[in-house]
Amino acid sequence: LYTLLQDSVDETLAAVAAKAVKEVDYHRDHATQWVLRLGDGTDESHHRMQQGLNDVWPYVDELFESDELVRSLAAAALAVDPASLEEPVMDHVGRVLAAATLVRPEPAVRYTGGRRGVHTEQMGYLLAQMQYIARSYPGGSW
Numbered sequence: 001l002y003t004l005l006q007d008s009v010d011e012t013l014a015a016v017a018a019k020a021v022k023e024v025d026y027h028r029d030h031a032t033q034w035v036l037r038l039g040d041g042t043d044e045s046h047h048r049m050q051q052g053l054n055d056v057w058p059y060v061d062e063l064f065e066s067d068e069l070v071r072s073l074a075a076a077a078l079a080v081d082p083a084s085l086e087e088p089v090m091d092h093v094g095r096v097l098a099a100a101t102l103v104r105p106e107p108a109v110r111y112t113g114g115r116r117g118v119h120t121e122q123m124g125y126l127l128a129q130m131q132y133i134a135r136s137y138p139g140g141s142w
Contacts, residue, residue, distance in 0.1 A: 001080055009077045032096050039100025050102055057105035062112050064089075070115075 002024050005017035038045040064086040073079035097104050111120055134140070 001085060004080045004084075007077065008079065013078070035096055035102070036100045039097070039102040046101065049100070053097075053102060054105045054107075058107040058109055058111050061110050062114055065112050065115060067115055 002017040002020045006014050006021065008014045008017065035049065039049045040046070064082045066081050066083040070079060071081055074081035074084070094104060112118070
């Protein structure tokens, strides 16, 4: 994503992306090492990693969902269409999962539509938690 954003016609966005590339690469590599250690580690760590994958995988398609606004920004060289990232990301994830002896889940249900305001029940709990302080202390500042 950030490698592609370096080519944005928005100079500020391109500059931020250029600075972010190394940092994001580091975090991707760090996460990869942990997936390998835990996935191909003990029976317990393998089971927990697989269960975690099974729990979050129904939401993965949302990462690559596009809409008319995003496509128009990408066409104007201002942004990157997330749909264009799906193949390279999934190729990398597939290689890491295979090396970690983890199975790529095939969920019966996939959740998408967050950009259009379609959310799962869990979103209500997240919003309530995030809004607690502001609602408890209206007009407060910190």
